[in-house]
Amino acid sequence: xxxxxxxxxxxxxxxxxxxxxxxxxxxxxxxxxxxxxxxxxxxxxxxxxxxxxxxxxxxxxxxxxxxxxxxxxxxxxxxxxxxxxxxxxxxxxxxxxxxxxxxxxxxxxxxxxxxxxxxxxxxxxxxxxxxxxxxxxxxxxxxxxxxxxxxxxxxxxxxxxxxxxxxxxxxxxxxxxxxxxxxxxxxxxxxxxxxxxxxxxxxxxxxxxxxxxxxxxxxxxxxxxxxxxx
Amino acid sequence: xxxxxxxxxxxxxxxxxxxxxxxxxxxxxxxxxxxxxxxxxxxxxxxxxxxxxxxxxxxxxxxxxxxxxxxxxxxxxxxxxxxxxxxxxxxxxxxxxxxxxxxxxxxxxxxxxxxxxxxxxxxxxxxxxxxxxxxxxxxxxxxxxxxxxxxxxxxxxxxxxxxxxxxxxxxxxxxxxxxxxxxxxxxxxxxxxxxxxxxxxxxxxxxxxxxxxxxxxxxxxx
Numbered sequence: 001x002x003x004x005x006x007x008x009x010x011x012x013x014x015x016x017x018x019x020x021x022x023x024x025x026x027x028x029x030x031x032x033x034x035x036x037x038x039x040x041x042x043x044x045x046x047x048x049x050x051x052x053x054x055x056x057x058x059x060x061x062x063x064x065x066x067x068x069x070x071x072x073x074x075x076x077x078x079x080x081x082x083x084x085x086x087x088x089x090x091x092x093x094x095x096x097x098x099x100x101x102x103x104x105x106x107x108x109x110x111x112x113x114x115x116x117x118x119x120x121x122x123x124x125x126x127x128x129x130x131x132x133x134x135x136x137x138x139x140x141x142x143x144x145x146x147x148x149x150x151x152x153x154x155x156x157x158x159x160x161x162x163x164x165x166x167x168x169x170x171x172x173x174x175x176x177x178x179x180x181x182x183x184x185x186x187x188x189x190x191x192x193x194x195x196x197x198x199x200x201x202x203x204x205x206x207x208x209x210x211x212x213x214x215x216x217x218x219x220x221x222x223x224x225x226x227x228x229x230x
Numbered sequence: 231x232x233x234x235x236x237x238x239x240x241x242x243x244x245x246x247x248x249x250x251x252x253x254x255x256x257x258x259x260x261x262x263x264x265x266x267x268x269x270x271x272x273x274x275x276x277x278x279x280x281x282x283x284x285x286x287x288x289x290x291x292x293x294x295x296x297x298x299x300x301x302x303x304x305x306x307x308x309x310x311x312x313x314x315x316x317x318x319x320x321x322x323x324x325x326x327x328x329x330x331x332x333x334x335x336x337x338x339x340x341x342x343x344x345x346x347x348x349x350x351x352x353x354x355x356x357x358x359x360x361x362x363x364x365x366x367x368x369x370x371x372x373x374x375x376x377x378x379x380x381x382x383x384x385x386x387x388x389x390x391x392x393x394x395x396x397x398x399x400x401x402x403x404x405x406x407x408x409x410x411x412x413x414x415x416x417x418x419x420x421x422x423x424x425x426x427x428x429x430x431x432x433x434x435x436x437x438x439x440x441x442x443x444x445x446x447x448x449x450x451x452x
Contacts, residue, residue, distance in 0.1 A: 068445075068448070116407075120400060120403050123400040123403075124400045124401070127396050127397060127400055130393070130396065131393070131397065134393055140451075143448060143449070144383050144449060147379075147383070147445050147448065147449055148383075148397065150441070150445075151376070151379075151401060151438070151441060151442075152400075152401065154437055154438075154441060155400075155401050155404065158404040158430060158433065158434050158437075159403060159404050159407075161404070161426065161430050162403075162404040162405075162407040162408040162411075162430050163407060164426070165407065165408060165411035165412070165424075165426065165427060165430075166407065166411060
């Protein structure tokens with residue numbers, strides 16, 4: 001039977017293999033898009049990462065509701081892990097979007113609805129992380145961040161609808177050949193597995209950190225009681 | 231004592247404090263006018279009339295944050311909030327009262343600041359003054375709903391002032407985007423107010439009034 005360390009190693013080897021297959025598909029088995037040329041291939045990373053950003057935000061939302069209803073610390077650790085991953089993924093979405101924008105429209109940034117939406121999403125969850133690092137009390141931190149995370153997630157559809165009022169230069173839809181669809185599916189699988197692994201790894205770190213902190217607090221209390229007794 | 235009379239009592243207390251000290255209204259109005267002047271000069275002294283909606287929003291946002299901070303910090307003096315929390319009333323009543331106090335302050339500030347913006351930016355409001363007021367009022371209700379909640383969070387966790395703005399601004403961006411786009415369509419393109427824009431503003435108000443009222447109890451701490 002696999003122990004925890006071997007399972008962890010096997011998971012990341014599997015993820016690496018998926019990324020290798022996905023990269024090989026993009027380079028060797030996927031034709032260039034007619035109008036955009038090779039730069040369109042950034043799309044195979046951009047779209048799966050964007051979808052996984054939403055999934056990570058959804059995990060933060062669910063975990064925050066879980067924390068408010070049960071007040072157990074592991075929900076808070078899960079919410080924090082997922083929020084951290086969502087910010088990292090959203091950064092990739094913004095960067096790949098900007099690369100696309102530079103090649104397609106000749107400028108790194110345009111106030112197009114989708115880029116604006118990604119930026120607002122990034123801001124919402126970056127602030128979540130800043131709030132977490134600004135509150136000392138662990139209980140207050142968990143409570144306030146859970147409230148903020150729920151409000152931030154409820155804000156996402158409103159942001160999406162509001163940016164649709166802005167003028168758009170994005171393509172409404174992209175026609176994909178069957179090879180392109182298969183490549184996109186491969187990238188989606190790789191990025192999703194990677195996201196799940198990242199959230200799990202950060203969650204594990206959060207649990208470990210919480211365990212160490214509570215142990216050091218217990219030791220400090222024991223030392224204080226010992227000092228008082230002497 | 232009914233919830234409505236409790237709310238009215240708390241609002242009248244806030245209004246009386248403000249009428250006697252005149253601290254918040256004076257300070258915030260001057261700040262808002264300063265923002266308009268600085269942005270007007272920063273835009274080259276000859277800003278376009280349609281910049282006015284965005285500039286007014288910047289003034290409303292910053293003055294609003296200051297209002298939220300002030301109205302909640304009043305309760306910090308002499309343990310007033312702790313006394314309020316042990317009073318036999320629902321915490322939702324405290325939220326509703328603070329929300330309405332904040333809205334009254336923001337409407338008062340807007341009544342002074344908007345004419346200043348119109349004057350400095352040669353923004354012709356006469357084409358649709360009622361629609362302008364309706365859009366801004368709907369947006370301000372949502373802004374105050376979120377701001378009142380997070381001002382309680384910031385005051386109870388001793389977070390620094392800048393963090394309150396940081397918490398409120400990204401959440402309220404749909405209001406800013408929607409209302410500015412609606413006003414641009416209204417005044418520049420002479421199009422009527424769209425159903426989607428109005429729907430977004432009202433949905434924002436409904437969602438965040440409900441959620442903030444529900445969670446206010448948890449975040450409030452003396």
